[in-house]
Amino acid sequence: MPAPTDWQTDAPVALLKNVLRLTAPNPGVMTGPGTNSYLVGDAHTGFIAIDPGPADADHLQRLWQAACFADGRGGNIRMIVCTHSHPDHSPGAKPLQALCAQGGRREGAADGAALATAPPILGLPSAATARAASAFTPDRAVRDGEVLQLTAANAHADGHSLRVVFTPGHAANHICLLLEEDGLLFSGDHILNGSTTVIDPPDGHMGHYLHSLDVLAVQCSAMDVHYILPAHGHVIPHALAAITRLKAHRLQREAKIAAVMQTNPNGSLDQWLPLAYDDVDPRIWPVAKRSLLAHVEHIQQLQTAATESSTA
Numbered sequence: 001m002p003a004p005t006d007w008q009t010d011a012p013v014a015l016l017k018n019v020l021r022l023t024a025p026n027p028g029v030m031t032g033p034g035t036n037s038y039l040v041g042d043a044h045t046g047f048i049a050i051d052p053g054p055a056d057a058d059h060l061q062r063l064w065q066a067a068c069f070a071d072g073r074g075g076n077i078r079m080i081v082c083t084h085s086h087p088d089h090s091p092g093a094k095p096l097q098a099l100c101a102q103g104g105r106r107e108g109a110a111d112g113a114a115l116a117t118a119p120p121i122l123g124l125p126s127a128a129t130a131r132a133a134s135a136f137t138p139d140r141a142v143r144d145g146e147v148l149q150l151t152a153a154n155a156h157a158d159g160h161s162l163r164v165v166f167t168p169g170h171a172a173n174h175i176c177l178l179l180e181e182d183g184l185l186f187s188g189d190h191i192l193n194g195s196t197t198v199i200d201p202p203d204g205h206m207g208h209y210l211h212s213l214d215v216l217a218v219q220c221s222a223m224d225v226h227y228i229l230p231a232h233g234h235v236i237p238h239a240l241a242a243i244t245r246l247k248a249h250r251l252q253r254e255a256k257i258a259a260v261m262q263t264n265p266n267g268s269l270d271q272w273l274p275l276a277y278d279d280v281d282p283r284i285w286p287v288a289k290r291s292l293l294a295h296v297e298h299i300q301q302l303q304t305a306a307t308e309s310s311t312a
């Protein structure tokens, strides 16, 4: 995999010959350099667009153009997949779909009929716990373990297979996607580079998040995955080691929080926060407070389970 280049939002970066990254122009505290949209595929198979990002017309136009046919025309998108429904990931899906349908019509009658079919929007519907800005209904809900297939019209060209892995935790409707031929994991927001995934209850859930990390570790070793492509930040090498490190970091934080709670059993979240996150920039504390709540709930769930099993 080539060395990462500087962030640019005006042109796609080819990470492999069949994997393009186009970063949306929405940098920020929560989005890092911006949302990474990915295109998987090639001119022969068409492309799967992963996380179109916010409804930014210029970004979506660039994404449409980057997914090109052999003759350079844009809009060769067969499916649009959202890893989850947060506002920096899924609102671009519908306008991108419309662009594909319109583009086909605009580009001439001969191919127009074939292109007029808009690519379906795939993913999981947002749960009842999602915030209003994260409401999302895909055209079709994917199944855990389902393989999204791109096949080449030309029998001599290779196809591409993206396996769906259900990974609730950051969001109740979060999925990751594993590109089987190349051993790549598209991690959405479950695993990030350069920032920490926020777990925001009740749609976010720490127990589910940690379990999903275990699921990803199993998948990565079974499918020989070496690289993780996050929705924010650079490519992460040594996938399995990165997941192990991430889980250890979370458990370390949870142990620290449990210790703070034990010392101040009647304390409030606001009293625990500066103690549990004393190593973190105070500007992050309002966001960290959501993850703190998720840890506290997880600690209490584990305590309840332990009490129940000892009295059973």
Ligand SMILES: [Zn+2]
Pocket (backbone or CB within 6 Å): 031, 035, 086, 088, 089, 189, 231, 232
């Ligand atoms: Zn995000």
